[in-house]
Amino acid sequence: MADERFEEHLRHPQGHGAIPADAVHASAGGSACGDLVRFGLTLDGTRVTAAGFEADGCGALTAAASAAVELIDGAPLLDAARIGAPTIAAALGGLSTGKLHAADLVSDALHQALGAAARSGAALDPSPDRTLVAMSGGVDSAVAALLCTREPGAEVCAVTLELWRDPENDAEASCCSASAVRVARGLAHRMGLPHLTIDLRDEFRAGVVDPYLADHAAGLTPNPCVRCNGNVRLDAMVDLADRLGAARLATGHYARVSDGLLAHAADPAKDQTYMLAALAPATIARLHFPLGELTKPEVREIAAAADLPVARAPESQDLCFLAGTGKARFLERHGRLRDREGAIIDRDGRELGRHRGHHHYTVGQRRGIGLSAPDADGLPEALYVLGTDADANTVTVGPREALSTTRVRLRDLTLHRPPEDVDAVKLRYRQRPLAARLDGEDVVLADPMDGAAPGQAAVLLAGEHIVGSAWIRG
Numbered sequence: 001m002a003d004e005r006f007e008e009h010l011r012h013p014q015g016h017g018a019i020p021a022d023a024v025h026a027s028a029g030g031s032a033c034g035d036l037v038r039f040g041l042t043l044d045g046t047r048v049t050a051a052g053f054e055a056d057g058c059g060a061l062t063a064a065a066s067a068a069v070e071l072i073d074g075a076p077l078l079d080a081a082r083i084g085a086p087t088i089a090a091a092l093g094g095l096s097t098g099k100l101h102a103a104d105l106v107s108d109a110l111h112q113a114l115g116a117a118a119r120s121g122a123a124l125d126p127s128p129d130r131t132l133v134a135m136s137g138g139v140d141s142a143v144a145a146l147l148c149t150r151e152p153g154a155e156v157c158a159v160t161l162e163l164w165r166d167p168e169n170d171a172e173a174s175c176c177s178a179s180a181v182r183v184a185r186g187l188a189h190r191m192g193l194p195h196l197t198i199d200l201r202d203e204f205r206a207g208v209v210d211p212y213l214a215d216h217a218a219g220l221t222p223n224p225c226v227r228c229n230g231n232v233r234l235d236a237m238v239d240l241a242d243r244l245g246a247a248r249l250a251t252g253h254y255a256r257v258s259d260g261l262l263a264h265a266a267d268p269a270k271d272q273t274y275m276l277a278a279l280a281p282a283t284i285a286r287l288h289f290p291l292g293e294l295t296k297p298e299v300r301e302i303a304a305a306a307d308l309p310v311a312r313a314p315e316s317q318d319l320c321f322l323a324g325t326g327k328a329r330f331l332e333r334h335g336r337l338r339d340r341e342g343a344i345i346d347r348d349g350r351e352l353g354r355h356r357g358h359h360h361y362t363v364g365q366r367r368g369i370g371l372s373a374p375d376a377d378g379l380p381e382a383l384y385v386l387g388t389d390a391d392a393n394t395v396t397v398g399p400r401e402a403l404s405t406t407r408v409r410l411r412d413l414t415l416h417r418p419p420e421d422v423d424a425v426k427l428r429y430r431q432r433p434l435a436a437r438l439d440g441e442d443v444v445l446a447d448p449m450d451g452a453a454p455g456q457a458a459v460l461l462a463g464e465h466i467v468g469s470a471w472i473r474g
């Protein structure tokens with residue numbers, strides 16, 4: 001027999017069909033699971049002033065949404081952001097495992113509505129002790145959040161961005177499964193933190209995925225993570241931090257800040273400054289990297305000691321939006337970049353073989369060419385991609401020595417220190433710094449390297465500091 005609180009919410013649902021006219025709203029669920037809830041609320045800057053919902057599905061969905069309306073009506077924004085599925089279920093006298101799904105969906109919609117309302121209308125008094133922490137649902141950001149909570153006097157609030165949803169390749173995005181957003185929210189609530197969800201899918205598509213597709217079409221080797229960190233997600237979260245009166249934005253990146261610049265993380269194997277190099281100094285000034293002095297095993301130990309369920313979560317390997325799908329399939333589905341046969345040529349333009357589309361090849365690549373050429377002694381010599389031409393759809397190959405260069409041309413150079421301070425460069429994410437100097441818009445390497453791929457970021461260093469960034473020119 002259902003608890004009488006459940007029955008009461010079912011009989012007299014609070015806010016049912018009463019989404020305020022000026023409300024910010026969000027939906028969760030959909031055709032895949034048969035339950036759909038739309039939640040709307042208004043905010044007066046710091047407090048929820050009204051809330052309502054529409055539900056299409058089982059009775060538990062209506063009861064859960066009604067309980068959520070009752071819980072948040074009039075509540076301060078950050079208190080409302082502490083309400084998750086367990087609180088909603090408790091307000092209904094407990095829910096069976098089957099019905100918990102309803103509380104999860106309501107919580108998904110509620111937190112997105114809270115995030116959207118906060119983004120456009122929150123105005124909390126600034127506090128030097130308040131930190132907004134960016135939680136992805138992974139172990140690094142969970143430990144970053146935990147370390148923030150351990151600072152004396154700290155007030156911590158968490159945010160998760162929804163960046164991408166693709167029914168084909170993201171099983172997690174099914175409305176019936178635990179998505180990364182839900183995992184992050186569960187972790188935040190477990191630590192007693194308010195949590196907001198921000199739907200940043202349009203900005204991510206426009207600022208990261210579209211340029212990634214366009215770069216491939218133009219024959220470049222893009223690095224979407226540099227764009228994402230530099231122009232999309234951190235900027236959005238710093239804006240939210242302003243709205244929430246938070247002095248800092250903490251993330252789980254392995255990086256440090258010193259003298260107002262990014263500096264290498266203590267763990268060179270995990271250093272992520274390359275991905276952050278396009279950040280503006282004003283953004284860097286707001287960032288806090290609790291993991292900057294730690295190694296990954298130390299982070300996992302902290303997570304295990306605190307019994308965080310993500311302590312042993314696997315490392316993310318791929319670009320987030322490629323998870324579960326191949327790059328070729330992604331380029332075809334989202335960028336209409338289909339296989340298109342063309343010529344593999346040598347440096348003199350002689351055709352050596354055929355390829356299946358220039359966009360499958362990257363400067364420096366050896367595998368997948370399927371050709372070798374005889375060397376001076378007539379022995380087969382491996383061939384490397386020297387360049388691609390998107391217009392002619394050709395791939396130029398040659399021996400490894402032909403890749404060797406000491407001068408790399410850059411574009412869109414941004415520097416935060418005088419050019420003569422630059423003493424090294426990184427031309428790929430997992431590359432050790434190469435001794436170098438700037439010469440106008442070119443970088444000149446002290447020792448030759450094998451081919452820099454046009455489209456990748458060039459990160460300019462002065463000692464351990466990141467002093468600028470640019471794109472490698474085609």
Ligand SMILES: Nc1ncnc2c1ncn2[C@@H]1O[C@H](COP(=O)(O)OP(=O)(O)OP(=O)(O)O)[C@@H](O)[C@H]1O
Binds near residue numbers: 137138159252315
């Ligand atoms: N969707 C997201 N929402 C909020 N913050 C995010 C999101 N994705 C990444 N971040 C932040 O950026 C940091 C670095 O992201 P990255 O994608 O490199 O993840 P990671 O190193 O695997 O970290 P984690 O273990 O926290 O997932 C994260 O630790 C987190 O603070």
